Amino acid sequence: MTFALDPSLPPALYPLAWLVGSWEGSGAVHHRPDAPAEGAPPADAAADGPGRDRRIEQRLDCVPQADGTLAWTSLIHELDDPAPLPPTSAFARQDAPSPAAGSGERRLLMKEQGIWSVGELLPGQDLAAAERARPGDPAAVLSYRLQARFTRDGVEHDWAGEVRGPRIQLARRSTDPTREPSALSARPAIEETRMFGYVSGRLMWLWERRSDDAEQGLIPYLSLELNRV
Numbered sequence: 001m002t003f004a005l006d007p008s009l010p011p012a013l014y015p016l017a018w019l020v021g022s023w024e025g026s027g028a029v030h031h032r033p034d035a036p037a038e039g040a041p042p043a044d045a046a047a048d049g050p051g052r053d054r055r056i057e058q059r060l061d062c063v064p065q066a067d068g069t070l071a072w073t074s075l076i077h078e079l080d081d082p083a084p085l086p087p088t089s090a091f092a093r094q095d096a097p098s099p100a101a102g103s104g105e106r107r108l109l110m111k112e113q114g115i116w117s118v119g120e121l122l123p124g125q126d127l128a129a130a131e132r133a134r135p136g137d138p139a140a141v142l143s144y145r146l147q148a149r150f151t152r153d154g155v156e157h158d159w160a161g162e163v164r165g166p167r168i169q170l171a172r173r174s175t176d177p178t179r180e181p182s183a184l185s186a187r188p189a190i191e192e193t194r195m196f197g198y199v200s201g202r203l204m205w206l207w208e209r210r211s212d213d214a215e216q217g218l219i220p221y222l223s224l225e226l227n228r229v
Helices: 011-019 042-046 127-132
Strands: 021-031 052-064 070-082 106-121 143-152 155-164 167-173 190-199 202-210 218-228
Touching (some): 011 190, 052 218, 143 167, 190 218
Antiparallel strands (some): 021 218, 070 106, 155 167, 202 218
């Protein structure tokens, strides 16, 4: 991966250096048949039958802060057009019928602000070996704890995960006291995940949400591919 490292970047943000900057791109949103689109009237989600995929466009700004955190500002608009299906799309299905063309109408799907912070090295990381390793050697890549707080419509959600090289994994666990813990641990069940990757100069990320169908588990909600502005 290649990118220009800002010499003024706080050292605490070095693991996220590849995410810093402004990004624009497009992708797909999936509206479940049992839930309306955010900010849309209830009838909108089922307008085309059992769920629907639509094109979205995102403007993303990731700005370093003096306290060593990273500010995140995301604007996502939905277009009344079929979702694009690039090779990396989580929505591609071999048996899916060709979607009908839409009106092209554009509306704000969501505005989100957040703060990211990088924590300590995860257990089992060999810092000394990483410092001795040559660039490109897998031994030079370390995993750090990562926390993020995203705010939409005045509601804050806390996420936790890790950053390892050009990859990020985040998860948000349920705060609903009626939600049963996961089968593998006593911790609350995971409600949502976000996965980010820096590939060939592009930012690709996927947001998954828990389905109401327990057998389905997490299902794609947003899938995007962004270019650095």
